Amino acid sequence: MNEHDTGRLRAYLDGESSPEARAAVAAHIDRCARCADELRLLESRAGAVDAGLSHVDEYAPDPQAALARFHAHRAEAPEPARLSVANLLRSIDEMKRNALSPRWRPAMIGLTALLVVALLFTIAPVRNAAADFLGLFRISKFAVIPLDQAQMDRLGQLAQQAEGTFGDPQVLREEGPEQPVSDAAQASALAGFAVRMPSRLPESAVLQSFTAQRGPALRVEMDRAMVEAFMQAAGVSPAGLPQTEKLVADIDVATGVSLKYRVGSGRLEFSQVPSPQVNVPEGIDPVALAETGFMFLGMPQEDARRLATSIDWTSTLVVPLPANAAEAREVTVDGVTGLLLEERGGDRGDTALLWEKNGILHFAAGHNVDQKLLIDAADSLQ
Amino acid sequence: MVNFAAARSQPVPYEQTVSGDFDALFLAHYVAVFRLAYRLAGTREEAEDLAQETFARLHASPRIWTAEPGALKGWLYRVVTNLAYNAARTSGRRRRREDVVFAEAARRTAPDPADVAEEAERRESVRAALLRLPERQAQLLLLRHAGLSYRELAEALNVAPGSIGTLLARAEAAFERSYRAGGEL
Numbered sequence: 001m002n003e004h005d006t007g008r009l010r011a012y013l014d015g016e017s018s019p020e021a022r023a024a025v026a027a028h029i030d031r032c033a034r035c036a037d038e039l040r041l042l043e044s045r046a047g048a049v050d051a052g053l054s055h056v057d058e059y060a061p062d063p064q065a066a067l068a069r070f071h072a073h074r075a076e077a078p079e080p081a082r083l084s085v086a087n088l089l090r091s092i093d094e095m096k097r098n099a100l101s102p103r104w105r106p107a108m109i110g111l112t113a114l115l116v117v118a119l120l121f122t123i124a125p126v127r128n129a130a131a132d133f134l135g136l137f138r139i140s141k142f143a144v145i146p147l148d149q150a151q152m153d154r155l156g157q158l159a160q161q162a163e164g165t166f167g168d169p170q171v172l173r174e175e176g177p178e179q180p181v182s183d184a185a186q187a188s189a190l191a192g193f194a195v196r197m198p199s200r201l202p203e204s205a206v207l208q209s210f211t212a213q214r215g216p217a218l219r220v221e222m223d224r225a226m227v228e229a230f231m232q233a234a235g236v237s238p239a240g241l242p243q244t245e246k247l248v249a250d251i252d253v254a255t256g257v258s259l260k261y262r263v264g265s266g267r268l269e270f271s272q273v274p275s276p277q278v279n280v281p282e283g284i285d286p287v288a289l290a291e292t293g294f295m296f297l298g299m300p301q302e303d304a305r306r307l308a309t310s311i312d313w314t315s316t317l318v319v320p321l322p323a324n325a326a327e328a329r330e331v332t333v334d335g336v337t338g339l340l341l342e343e344r345g346g347d348r349g350d351t352a353l354l355w356e357k358n359g360i361l362h363f364a365a366g367h368n369v370d371q372k373l374l375i376d377a378a379d380s381l382q
Numbered sequence: 383m384v385n386f387a388a389a390r391s392q393p394v395p396y397e398q399t400v401s402g403d404f405d406a407l408f409l410a411h412y413v414a415v416f417r418l419a420y421r422l423a424g425t426r427e428e429a430e431d432l433a434q435e436t437f438a439r440l441h442a443s444p445r446i447w448t449a450e451p452g453a454l455k456g457w458l459y460r461v462v463t464n465l466a467y468n469a470a471r472t473s474g475r476r477r478r479r480e481d482v483v484f485a486e487a488a489r490r491t492a493p494d495p496a497d498v499a500e501e502a503e504r505r506e507s508v509r510a511a512l513l514r515l516p517e518r519q520a521q522l523l524l525l526r527h528a529g530l531s532y533r534e535l536a537e538a539l540n541v542a543p544g545s546i547g548t549l550l551a552r553a554e555a556a557f558e559r560s561y562r563a564g565g566e567l
Binding site: 010063223 | 405421461464527532544548561
């Protein structure tokens, strides 16, 4: 270390040096006039700054009155249009519950955590060339990141910490009630897109419910400094964040439609929802963020970078999948490439399908139903 | 930076954190938080609002309540200076200094109105000088003045403890220049 080090002198002044450093500085200033002068300058400057900042110290507000005001204000407005992240996760999860078996719920919770936790993993980013200030994220493909239990736990913890750190997202629009609909025309009118029905179903299939539900619109607002601190605390170095002070992400889930059938002792369920729209600040670097995210999950940097670079973040929804509970493979469904999720070692034949067609996300799930039958029914949507 | 590891090591379920805990934290830290806000805010009312907002965030983050005291202070002070700095810089609250000085002088009754005006003017000069600094430098000066140790500063601002001396010396020099540039001293 440079012995004429200003920082060392400054720490010495505050008595914040280690005993050894303190002795070294004391010895040094005895024989170095330049540093002795510097120390005097630092001392007078520190004193002047301290005096300047002390101007408001004599103002003594009344903490009791402030606390009373705090509670009164909270009582007046008891969390009007605010949801906790946990509730948000639950509500988005609820919307998708028809699509995925409850056994895979953790995967979906992880997934929605991604939506919320400042896009640490980033979902499906598509930069809309027309939008100058916002990147527009839309989903058209899926990629599976298999996660072990420890990694799933880390994700869950991360979501909890994020909730503690960033507080609640602002609800711009509440989730709507589940509305029963009588046919595809009525569902389409409510949802604003052409809702499709399966045209091939087993004879024993009985329609149990047909509903439409409007999703919530949420805004997540964070200080960049806090996101950075949060990432640091999670053990990863901040990267990929835009240079703005505030990070604002808007998540808008449009009206979705769900169909449930009973098939003998099993169930078939279909959900359709326009790809949720997520607006994120310009300057988000999804590759760097994803690399950070993968490293958070314990991947060596080299591998994390390779994987982050290999994914087309402009259009891919990353599904974190508990590897011990489920496996995934690509299948052709509804004329496009979709993702088939199968319960690992399950005996009840739980299967789920995810695909995107014409801007609409589709989920189909089968419980205790032959897998071929599920795919066949999904293929027959019209 | 908040020490999440420390906060996690003594998990307290939210239901069990009686509101008395929060109230105690509020009462213990309110004055310091208010003063931090007041150094950057134009008026006492704004500073009070900023302090309220800071505690609203604390209220929404029960996990922070159980962080070790240094980390908790670091979190609170960082949040309030961050809020206050942004509010003062961005949302059109950067009113003319004359207005602020006038408003402060008008709302306070003192034996000698000239003293009050002078004091308000001095306070406003410090505020303006702080706001001309980069946020991190302003934050460092304010948090140090509020009594955080070098270790706590390093944690709150997410820098190496060994660099605090250098950063502080630099920030103080920048403050002095900024204050002079404002036509004072």
